[in-house]
Amino acid sequence: MFGLNWDLIWRNREEFLWGLVLGLQMALIGLAIGCVIGLLVAFARTSRHRWLSAPAAAYVEFVRNLPLLLILFFLYFGVPMWANSALPRDVADLLILDGENTVIAGLAIYGGAYLAEIFRAGILSVGRAFVEAGRSLGLSGVQIARYVTLPIMFRTVLPSLGNTFISLFKDTSLAMAIAVPELTFVTRKFVTDTFQFIQAWTVAAVLYIVTAYAIAAVLRFLERRIRWAV
Amino acid sequence: MTDTGHASTVGEATAPNAPPMVRIRDVHKRFGALEVLKGIDLDVRQGEVVCIIGASGSGKTTLLRCINFLEPYDSGRIYVDGELVGYHERGGRLVPAREKEIARVRAETAMVFQQFNLFPHMTALNNVAFGPIKVRGVAKDAARERARELLARVGLSDKADAYPAQLSGGQQQRVAIARALAMEPKVMLFDEVTSALDPELVGEVLAVMEDLAASHGVTMIVVTHEMMFAREAADRVVFMDGGVIVEAGPPDEVLGAPRSDRLRAFLRRFTTSRGS
Numbered sequence A: 001m002f003g004l005n006w007d008l009i010w011r012n013r014e015e016f017l018w019g020l021v022l023g024l025q026m027a028l029i030g031l032a033i034g035c036v037i038g039l040l041v042a043f044a045r046t047s048r049h050r051w052l053s054a055p056a057a058a059y060v061e062f063v064r065n066l067p068l069l070l071i072l073f074f075l076y077f078g079v080p081m082w083a084n085s086a087l088p089r090d091v092a093d094l095l096i097l098d099g100e101n102t103v104i105a106g107l108a109i110y111g112g113a114y115l116a117e118i119f120r121a122g123i124l125s126v127g128r129a130f131v132e133a134g135r136s137l138g139l140s141g142v143q144i145a146r147y148v149t150l151p152i153m154f155r156t157v158l159p160s161l162g163n164t165f166i167s168l169f170k171d172t173s174l175a176m177a178i179a180v181p182e183l184t185f186v187t188r189k190f191v192t193d194t195f196q197f198i199q200a201w202t203v204a205a206v207l208y209i210v211t212a213y214a215i216a217a218v219l220r221f222l223e224r225r226i227r228w229a230v
Numbered sequence B: 001m002t003d004t005g006h007a008s009t010v011g012e013a014t015a016p017n018a019p020p021m022v023r024i025r026d027v028h029k030r031f032g033a034l035e036v037l038k039g040i041d042l043d044v045r046q047g048e049v050v051c052i053i054g055a056s057g058s059g060k061t062t063l064l065r066c067i068n069f070l071e072p073y074d075s076g077r078i079y080v081d082g083e084l085v086g087y088h089e090r091g092g093r094l095v096p097a098r099e100k101e102i103a104r105v106r107a108e109t110a111m112v113f114q115q116f117n118l119f120p121h122m123t124a125l126n127n128v129a130f131g132p133i134k135v136r137g138v139a140k141d142a143a144r145e146r147a148r149e150l151l152a153r154v155g156l157s158d159k160a161d162a163y164p165a166q167l168s169g170g171q172q173q174r175v176a177i178a179r180a181l182a183m184e185p186k187v188m189l190f191d192e193v194t195s196a197l198d199p200e201l202v203g204e205v206l207a208v209m210e211d212l213a214a215s216h217g218v219t220m221i222v223v224t225h226e227m228m229f230a231r232e233a234a235d236r237v238v239f240m241d242g243g244v245i246v247e248a249g250p251p252d253e254v255l256g257a258p259r260s261d262r263l264r265a266f267l268r269r270f271t272t273s274r275g276s
């Protein structure tokens, strides 16, 4: 195709595919942890209590204004240096993460800040009417959050959640900066070894695009399966 | 069909000298500078059906919300079955009750809202069964069984698995009534429950409420603009205006022979605007 030789890349297909799988895996776990962070922060931010809402707001503002790459470097290089000098051995070991876990933690912290904003808007969009219906039945605040606000909120933020997942998935390419063998890292290594720029980057681009489309399609499918509307 | 002698002739309603199910004493409520309730006194007996009428803005919704404690009142006392709603009394002063205690009292006063407020992510059946399961601790099977009975009672047996968005306004409101009934509340509060409905759907909801009222098993406080309903289903009609109760009494008297100018003006405006 295009007068180019695709044999070499085909013989290395497994490396590319595993790179893709690794990226997806890190994005998915990062998203899952990020959702938990995002939910806690969003509920804290919408709280009446300032000692909850103020730190939550600070977290969001702080993290959202940092480049993800900087967060990764900080976690990968900065934290171990500080932990080794300031903390007991066993505690430090917990904080020193390998490349993959660094990326997962970075995506969780970074995605968590964005998800917190998405969830906050979702929580605010859940009409007071449903909350009051829960209250008048005698549900506790926690029960209302869990059984009323949360499910209705998830329904409204599902599209944004999908977009965030796709963003995080694409952001996994930054992992190459700390030598995690995801797709971008694999591709660059292949290019350095073979000088087949066009073939390698074309394959990587196609894999990213197809996967992102597939994620979007799965989410649309899930959305359509929900029979209720707000 | 009802008149003043009614309480003593209907078996389930308590005698007039029994302590009231709802006792409201000199309740005041303000929103900022606006005083919305200016000293409300009202007793409602067990099994009694009280209709509250009055112009928009007269404080009817606020009064219901205070009974359900969705809105805290500023002073006065509201008791439901002898229990002070939302507060404790210490040395003559109101001290806010804890969230748990407020929730417990709220479970006894079921509210049916103008906009239905059904949980959109639950089927009709689950909307009805949810409160008993989570608040009363009823076993799931038993709660669902009971929910089916209640849906049948409001004529919606075939809609148990439908989501609110798949139901008409009238059907949604009937589910909401079933949801309130499922809590077996001591008082049911209805806030203009037919106002948001298309005219052709009002009848089916009123029929359910008339059936409930006629059973006299449940105490009802009904804010309504449906004068026919008030005349036929109420034991007592209360007319509110400007945050006070201006007149209260049997429907025939209040609606048929209003004493105050304000009520006469209200009823006149009403009959001309509704053309009935």
Ligand SMILES: Nc1ncnc2c1ncn2[C@@H]1O[C@H](COP(=O)(O)OP(=O)(O)O)[C@@H](O)[C@H]1O
Pocket (backbone or CB within 6 Å): B031, B034, B036, B054, B055, B056, B057, B058, B059, B060, B061, B062, B063
């Ligand atoms: N949450 C609120 N904040 C401020 N004012 C309110 C609030 N709720 C009601 N009001 C005002 O209180 C008055 C009485 O309202 P409401 O109890 O809803 O009357 P009704 O149900 O009889 O129409 C109105 O003037 C209304 O604007």
Ligand SMILES: [Mg+2]
Pocket (backbone or CB within 6 Å): B060, B061, B062, B192
């Ligand atoms: Mg009202």
